[in-house]
Amino acid sequence: SQQGEEDPQALSIQEGENATMNCSYKTSINNLQWYRQNSGRGLVHLILIRSNEREKHSGRLRVTLDTSKKSSSLLITASRAADTASYFCATKEETSGSRLTFGEGTQLTVNP
Amino acid sequence: NAGVTQTPKFQVLKTGQSMTLQCAQDMNHEYMSWYRQDPGMGLRLIHYSVGAGITDQGEVPNGYNVSRSTTEDFPLRLLSAAPSQTSVYFCASSPSAGTDTQYFGPGTRLTVL
Numbered sequence: 001s002q003q004g005e006e007d008p009q010a011l012s013i014q015e016g017e018n019a020t021m022n023c024s025y026k027t028s029i030n031n032l033q034w035y036r037q038n039s040g041r042g043l044v045h046l047i048l049i050r051s052n053e054r055e056k057h058s059g060r061l062r063v064t065l066d067t068s069k070k071s072s073s074l075l076i077t078a079s080r081a082a083d084t085a086s087y088f089c090a091t092k093e094e095t096s097g098s099r100l101t102f103g104e105g106t107q108l109t110v111n112p
Numbered sequence: 113n114a115g116v117t118q119t120p121k122f123q124v125l126k127t128g129q130s131m132t133l134q135c136a137q138d139m140n141h142e143y144m145s146w147y148r149q150d151p152g153m154g155l156r157l158i159h160y161s162v163g164a165g166i167t168d169q170g171e172v173p174n175g176y177n178v179s180r181s182t183t184e185d186f187p188l189r190l191l192s193a194a195p196s197q198t199s200v201y202f203c204a205s206s207p208s209a210g211t212d213t214q215y216f217g218p219g220t221r222l223t224v225l
Contacts, residue, residue, distance in 0.1 A: 033213070035216075040219075041218060041219070042116075042202055042216040042217055042218045042219050043155075043202065043204075043216040044216070045213045045214065045215070048213060088154065088155065090155075099145070099157055099160060099170065100157070100214060101157070101171075102147070102154045102155035102156075103154050104152060104153065104154040105154060
C-alpha cells in the first residue's frame with residue numbers, strides 16, 4: 001500500500017502563478033522528500049525535509065512539514081513552463097532503513 | 113560520472129520469457145534499489161541492497177530476483193514474465209544505507225504480451 005497520498009492528482013496553472021501540492025502519509029517518518037519527473041524521464045530529487053524541521057526553502061521551492069497532521073506541502077513560486085512535470089513525495093519511515101515509499105504523484109502543467 | 117545507467121531502455125517480452133534488466137552506477141554507492149512505476153500506483157519498491165552480497169525484498173518482490181555481486185551492478189531478473197509485469201522500471205542508488213537522497217536511472221519500459 002502507498003504511504004503517501006498526493007493532492008491534487010493534477011494541477012494546471014498559468015506561467016507566473018504559484019503551484020501548491022500536498023502530500024499526506026500514515027506512519028512516523030524520518031524525513032520526507034520531493035522528486036520531479038519529466039515525461040518519459042527518471043526522477044530528480046528536489047528537496048528533503050527532516051521530521052524535526054517545519055519549513056525549508058530551495059530557490060523557488062518551499063516545503064512545509066506538519067508531523068502532527070502527517071502532511072507536507074510543496075510550493076513552487078513564480079512557475080515556469082519548464083516546471084511542467086509530475087511531482088512525487090517520498091517518505092523515509094523511522095523503521096524502514098533506507099527504503100523510500102512514494103506517493104502517486106501530482107501532474108503539474110504550467111501553461112505559457 | 114555517468115551516474116545510474118539502465119539497459120535496455122525498451123523491451124518487449126512474451127509471457128513466460130525471462131530477461132535481466134541491467135543497472136549500474138559509477139558513484140561507489142552502497143545502497144541500490146529497484147522500483148516499478150504503474151499508472152495510478154506511484155513507485156513501488158521491488159528489491160533493494162545495502163551493499164555487495166546483501167539484498168532484501170521490498171513491497172512487491174514476487175516474480176523478481178536480484179543479486180549484488182559487485183558494488184556497481186544490481187541486475188533485476190524476471191524468471192517467467194507475466195503481463196502484470198508490464199511497467200516502467202527504475203533503478204536508484206544512494207551513497208549508503210543511511211543517506212537520504214537517491215539518484216535514479218532513466219528507466220526501462222517493459223511490455224509483456
